[in-house]
Amino acid sequence: MSRHLTLASALLAAACATTPVEKPLPKDAAQITPDTLAELVARPPPPPVPVPYTPLPKVEPMALVLVPVPGKPIVSVRLVFRAGSVDDPPGKEGLTALTTRVLVEGGTASLSSSQLLEALYPMAAELSGDTDKEFTTLAGRVHVERLPRFLEIISEVLLAPRFDPKELARLQAEQLSAIRTRLRGENDEELGKAGLDALLYPRHPYGHFTGGTEKGLEAITLDDVKAHWKSVFTQDRLIIGLAGGVDDALAQKVKQALRKLPATGVARAPLPPAPGVRGATLILQRDTLSTAGSFGFSTAMRRDQPGFFALMMTLSYFGEHRQEHGVLFQELRDKRGLNYGTYAYAQHFRQDGWSSIPLPNIARSEQDVSIWLRPVEAKHGLFATRGVLYFLDQLRNAPIPAHRFETARGFLIGATRQWVLTDQRRLGWAIDDVLYGTPDFLGHLRKALETITPEQVQATAKRELAPELLNFVFVTKDAEGLQAALVSQAPTPISYSTSKPAELLSTDKRIATTPLPLHPGLIRVVPASEFMRE
């Protein structure tokens, strides 16, 4: 059973864990004294501030996005449906993802699931499905020689699913296992990210894991899947993307075939605004060697909003995904060896497979800014968290070194060209441009980056990245110890077995006492084994 700690129990933990400060702190370090701690704990939690958003633009039914590459012998198909986990009916969480898998893997009217595999295999044809919060993508690739048969298969997958009860049972069991074992037990980092969604979006359709909840999945029947297929895999929710060896005639042929989908289904209810939770903490407890962190907040800033290019540059400078030059990577990994990396994102991020490239077509009406602290030795978990906060403060208030800024800017301009080298990625970004109403987003981003200045970045950080907006998710073993430490705000000094420059050690003293902008009354400890139960 999850333990929802009350303010009273949080206070008790605080009382046990407050430790005396042995050494005088640097003058500019924040002093946490018993008085200010009492004040902090007694203070009512900050009220949530709902984050307004504008709906994504409407797109005409079965809009076509074509990216022809003359002479290319491979055809890429990308069918993006405005159907995601937000469309899961309450009590049936996971239905959209499960329906997608039943379509893509469960066989068609003329092909059993094994026959479907046998048909695709000799062509080395690829066909996959992915469900995110608001969109589901069916992606396929085939050599042009085998295109006619491949298109027949894709059409059948969507228009004439087999709905074999045995396949439903298999896929349902696998999706349950993905929650019970893989999410909760085998990947602390993904668990932390799912935890952040849950923390930022309580009682909101974004809150549950896209793969579902244990109870929701258990409740799904074959009739639910059939009904959901008719409701959300409809013409008015579909964008058709084709790339590679394609032309208009082929596009019209594909469009014609997909006209057999229902014109419309169930209208999606408008999403409520993000609750705007601030200063909340979720500690997911499991038996693990280290402490993993995901921090963030909901934001009204989206890629179609003025100022987004500057926000993207700011977060890229602060912690570009898996790149050495980011401030967080430099400071926490390269200088201090705390972990494998720490990164920051201006919009919701998923990595595309094994690459370090962002996955397209996971558009969200409501966005979040997040920071991913990769696993740290548990004893340094809180120091590393304070490190993130300290360098966030530096980003907002200390001069940004020109050479580091130039590196981050040059990198982002160059990296965006690498993001669109495959046909699937080109298509994905072109489709995103339609979803967000941002034609040639990457081109405009590169242009904007050419003239952006460190001052603009800093102003953006000051305006958009206030630390008190942050919420914190930790995955760790000693949840109670961590909770007590968070409540006490006691300094978390660090020592190294290797020699470090005096300047770094001096900075560490400031880091060790950096205030944690979280409220003791909003700390929740949940055993990982209970996460996404319902």
Added chain:
Amino acid sequence: MRRVLWLSLLLASSALAAPKKAKPKDAPLLPFPVQASTLKNGLTVLRVQFASPGLLAWYTAVRVGSRNEVEAGHTGFAHFFEHMMFRGTKRFPEGARGQLLGKLGFVENAYTSDDVTVYQVNGPSSALETLVDVEADRFMHLEYSEPAFQTEAKAVLGEYHKNAANPALKMEEAVLGAAFTQHTYRHTTLGFYEDIQAMPSRYEYSKTFFQRWYTPDNCVLIIVGDFDDAKVMELIEKHYGPWQGKAASTSPTVEPPQTAARTASLSWSTPTLPRLGLYWHVPAASPKTSDGAVMQVLGAYLAGPTSPLYKALVLEQQLVERLGESDDLHRDPHLFGVEAKLKDEAHRAAVEQAIAGAVALVAKGTVDAKRLSDIKDHLRFGLLMGLETPAQIADALAWHVGVLGAPDALETLARKIQAVTAKDLTAFAKKHLTEKNRTTLVFTVDVKGGAK
């Protein structure tokens, strides 16, 4: 770091061949010519012109991996050293290299496997001269301080931590530890936890490691994309030409033949699914033999998505959540395996029997010709599918030349795959997939308080 075992199907998509249609018998299977040259100092340079306007991939394959960690207590060193290669030189000290390449728009990464370490740089052709200068400099003049070395060792520990929650790492350790008694393949590429913890004290050894293996005759440059070939070769001659040194001759101890079946047991204390793995020692994937090609076809034949085993265990009886093969190519004799994630511990015996039965059928000479042909078609078409960008092409070339040693290794393997016959599969299974040559992974789940 590239993981080698447990449903690691990474290479299934890169060891591929081109469509057969309308190709003369001797026409190359790769859809592009690969130009190969060797400098006087032994450095091999492979180039592929590819339509990627303004962009290129610049990869360096070093024929070193955890296979070369011959001294006790130094496991994980090849991978650790890969990290150190980003630390700097006299001309481009700590951070300067990354800043310079980043500013120019280059994206960098690297990975280490059992046999090869690959450095990957992708970016603008227009900055070629700077790139060649900076890359040659780090391979010839790497320099880092002891504190920087010690700090990076901690980051490697962080990498271990990030992987440790997944049972795959411990399973790999258990299987390799049981199957190998002498050869360095007995440890994973990431290394043992205690060795990683001791890494900060190995500063002097790290210099020895660099001198031993980071030599021109042990490296291959791979350049793919939009560039002027003559200009590239001129720059390479200029910057890499003065590089001197010969790779060490230190070799791992030869693994003695296994004479009796072994078991690798591992129990997991947090909720997950039990696993079963059957592994057999198999020959090295030399370009001079067909063993690597046969093994890859056999992996798909036994455990691929169209195999009778997959159909029975995953789709029909639903005893297994995932089924896969472990058939990565290796420079020395390694393992071939079939792996299953069991839905319930109670299914272990039945699944083991089914896998053993499928192996026995092939060994007795029962091979479905249609399936064999489909597998070869799959690998042929997959070639074009997997070689869509300069990075993908450079990666495929780097891996194959790194493991197999020959500049035309990818093409050769693709041809050998197309030549695999039913008799080859039977002969391979009969000779290698025997009871006494087998190591069985028994991964069980024992959660205190009961698993769900």
